[in-house]
Amino acid sequence: MFCLFITALFFVAGTVSSTYIVTCHNDGECGTVCGRYSSDIVAPTEGIFSTSCKCGNGGGVTYKCTAFGVQVSECSDGIAPQCSTACGQKICIAKDGKKATGTILSACPKHHPENVKNCCSHSSSKDYCTCVVQDTLDLNWQPYQTLGNSNGYSSSATWGACSSQLESLQIQINSTRASELVKPFMKTGQWCKMFDSLTNEFNEVNCENIISEDDCNNEKQCTFCKSDKLKTKCYNNHEASVLSHIANVEDKMFFECNM
Numbered sequence: 001m002f003c004l005f006i007t008a009l010f011f012v013a014g015t016v017s018s019t020y021i022v023t024c025h026n027d028g029e030c031g032t033v034c035g036r037y038s039s040d041i042v043a044p045t046e047g048i049f050s051t052s053c054k055c056g057n058g059g060g061v062t063y064k065c066t067a068f069g070v071q072v073s074e075c076s077d078g079i080a081p082q083c084s085t086a087c088g089q090k091i092c093i094a095k096d097g098k099k100a101t102g103t104i105l106s107a108c109p110k111h112h113p114e115n116v117k118n119c120c121s122h123s124s125s126k127d128y129c130t131c132v133v134q135d136t137l138d139l140n141w142q143p144y145q146t147l148g149n150s151n152g153y154s155s156s157a158t159w160g161a162c163s164s165q166l167e168s169l170q171i172q173i174n175s176t177r178a179s180e181l182v183k184p185f186m187k188t189g190q191w192c193k194m195f196d197s198l199t200n201e202f203n204e205v206n207c208e209n210i211i212s213e214d215d216c217n218n219e220k221q222c223t224f225c226k227s228d229k230l231k232t233k234c235y236n237n238h239e240a241s242v243l244s245h246i247a248n249v250e251d252k253m254f255f256e257c258n259m
Contacts, residue, residue: 018153019048019135019174021095023144024106030140033187034087034105041140042091043106045131046083049091049159049173050182053083053109061111065120070133072123074116083107084187088238091173092162093143095154100143101161108138135174159242165230166239169246181246210234217258225257 024030027037044051055061055075062076075081085107093100108131109115119129130136137157139147157173159182160166171178207222216224216234223240226232230243230253240257247255 019137019157020130020151021093021144021147021154022130022136022138022151023141024108024138025141027140030138031106033083033085033107036105038103038105039140039142040100040102041105042093042102042143043108043138044085044104044173045108045134045136045138046110047174048135048137049086049089049104050179050186051083051085051104051107053081053107053111055079055081055111064116065123067119067123067129068126068133070129072116072119072129072132073111074113075111078113080112080114081109083109086182086185087187089159089182089185089242090161090164090166090238092156092158092160092164092167093137093139093147093154094156094158095147095152096150098147099162100139100146102137102139102143106138108136160239164239165235166242168230171246181249184245185242205236207234207236213258223257223259225255227253227255229253230255 024043027041030041030043046053055077056079057077060076061073063071063073065072086104089104091102091104093102110132115131119132122128126133131138137154158167159171159173159178171181205219205221207216207219210216210219210222213224216222221236222234223237225235225240235257237259240259243255244257247253
C-alpha cells in the first residue's frame with residue numbers, strides 16, 4: 001500500500017481484529033513521516049498505536065466507492081495526507097512462529113489518493129484495500145524477510161524490541177492502553193525529537209552486555225535501572241525512558257534509573 005508511495009499488496013483470509021502484515025519493499029515505497037529511513041521501517045495504518053493522518057484543505061475527504069462494507073474516501077485536495085506516528089518506537093511482530101523487530105517511521109493512510117484509487121479499481125479484492133479497510137503494518141524488507149517473506153496475520157505486535165524488557169510487558173500496539181501510553185512519543189509529541197536522535201545512538205552500543213553499574217552510566221547511550229518487576233540492569237536510554245514513562249503513568253511497578 002501507499003505509506004507515502006505505492007506498493008503492491010497480497011491478501012489472505014483472516015480475522016478483522018488481527019493486524020495484517022504486508023511489505024512496502026524499500027525506503028522509497030515505505031516513505032517516512034519521521035524524516036529518516038531504515039531497513040526495518042514499520043508503517044501502521046491509522047488508529048494503530050495512535051497513528052493519525054489528516055488531509056489538507058481543512059481535512060476534507062471525498063467519497064469514491066464502497067469496499068467490503070467500508071466507505072472509501074480520498075483527500076479532497078488529491079494530495080497525500082500529513083501523518084503523525086510514534087517516531088522511532090521499536091515494536092516486536094510475531095507471525096507464523098517467527099519474530100522480528102521493526103521501527104515505526106512511517107504510516108499507511110486510509111485516504112491517500114493512490115491507496116483509494118487502487119482499492120476502488122479493485123473493490124472486490126482485498127489485495128488492494130488492506131490499509132483502507134483493516135488494521136495493517138506495512139514493513140520494509142528486513143522485518144518482512146525475517147517473518148518469512150509472506151503476507152498474513154500477525155499473532156501479536158507488541159511495544160518494544162523483541163526480547164527486550166519493554167516487550168516483556170506485552171503491550172499490544174493496537175490496544176487502547178498502547179494508544180494512550182504512546183501519545184508523548186508521537187511525531188508531534190513532546191519527546192519525539194529526543195527519541196529520534198537517541199535511536200541512532202543506542203544502536204551503536206549494546207547496553208545489555210554491560211554488567212557494572214558504573215560502566216553502564218559511563219556510556220552516554222546507557223543508564224542503569226532498578227525495578228521490582230523488570231530486570232535490574234543496564235538499559236539503553238530509549239527503552240529506559242519509555243519504561244519510566246509507563247511506570248509513572250500506570251503506577252503498577254517500581255522503575256528507577258540513573259538518568
